[in-house]
Amino acid sequence: MPAFxxxxxxxLQPSKTHNVxxxxxxxxxxxxxxxFKFNIASITYDGFQSxxxxxxxxxxxxxxxANSVDKSLQPYEYLRDCLYExxxxxxxxxxxxxxLRRELVGLEMRQDRRxxxxxxxxxxxxxxxxxxALWAATRLRxxxxxxxxxxxxxxxxxSSLSVTGGARLQSGYYAWKRQREEEERKRIEEARxx
Numbered sequence: 001m002p003a004f005x006x007x008x009x010x011x012l013q014p015s016k017t018h019n020v021x022x023x024x025x026x027x028x029x030x031x032x033x034x035x036f037k038f039n040i041a042s043i044t045y046d047g048f049q050s051x052x053x054x055x056x057x058x059x060x061x062x063x064x065x066a067n068s069v070d071k072s073l074q075p076y077e078y079l080r081d082c083l084y085e086x087x088x089x090x091x092x093x094x095x096x097x098x099x100l101r102r103e104l105v106g107l108e109m110r111q112d113r114r115x116x117x118x119x120x121x122x123x124x125x126x127x128x129x130x131x132x133a134l135w136a137a138t139r140l141r142x143x144x145x146x147x148x149x150x151x152x153x154x155x156x157x158x159s160s161l162s163v164t165g166g167a168r169l170q171s172g173y174y175a176w177k178r179q180r181e182e183e184e185r186k187r188i189e190e191a192r193x194x
């Protein structure tokens with residue numbers, strides 16, 4: 001079973017005079033990837049005003065898509081199981097992790113809507129983000145073939161890939177993606193020559 005680390009957790013709140021800038025969020029993601037060399041395997045959005053960001057980041061080569069944790073109980077059930085099984089570690093002194101802990105404790109099951117929700121005195125934005133990241137990382141890991149190759153062509157076992165917070169696969173994903181794209185190009189080229 002995969003283990004997860006949440007090194008950072010936070011939410012962005014608009015000020016009284018300014019909304020959250022989606023362009024600034026995209027710039028921050030690009031800075032993580034380009035300047036700080038984070039190997040970002042996927043970027044997910046909950047659907048709220050996200051179409052443009054999904055299109056822009058997809059156009060830049062990121063695996064980006066909408067991933068709502070409110071449409072099914074599965075993502076939160078998976079998060080719950082990971083917590084109970086001790087498969088998630090949190091950065092000890094990170095202030096956002098304390099917000100995440102408060103939100104997780106404040107969650108409740110709404111039987112009338114078959115949904116995990118928060119009571120009026122809490123929010124769940126940070127919990128949704130972490131839940132969505134874990135769910136996306138798990139789905140991505142399951143979709144990968146048993147064996148992938150790195151950029152040098154060396155074989156990497158899927159089970160050796162480590163998943164960490166923010167749905168980040170340490171190694172193998174981009175090599176696997178390039179391998180799939182190359183196989184697709186070859187298949188199309190062969191079909192043209194028939």
